[in-house]
Amino acid sequence: MEYNAVIQWNDTKESVEVIITTNDIGSGDDYIFYYFKSIQEIEQFKNFGVEEFRIISYEPRLTDDESDGFFENYKPIYNHIEHKQYKERQTKGNNIGADMYFETYGEDLKYVQYHDPQFIWTLIEIDDVQYIVQGFHYVNRMNYFIASVPYTGGQEEFLYMDFKQLNY
16 A cells, blocks of 8 residues: 655655555555555654654555455455354355454454454554554454455555545
8 A cells, every 4th residue: 555655854854755655566666765564664653763764644645445455355254243144254245344344352353363364354543544454453453354365465454444535
């Protein structure tokens, strides 16, 4: 995922607008300023910085609905524990999203923990922006998804909802 960011150089205190990413795009992409492993690493750079610079602010570059890619590629299962109309491991249905959420406690959590980590995705929220990130996370978690297709590499996070873009 790509972000528009403002960084501040530590030596000159000059602020610059750049593009940062959590996708391993490769060295051939000159427009990418910096590659981060995850949204959590971006937050760490925002809070503490590094020797050369610190991130002042960042926001997702909105091109498409990124969550569509998650749902199409990983085909999460429906939560049959909370929603009795679904069968265990069911991936086809009329509702995409909330009916697939597994809670972070109780029977839902036990069911999530039973699965291989390659199938687990966590819905997190940071500064009014929700992301679906690969793996089992505790910090900023809201819900879990269980994919029917394992993660074997590639994009590790997807923009789910940016509440800052909505007009309340």
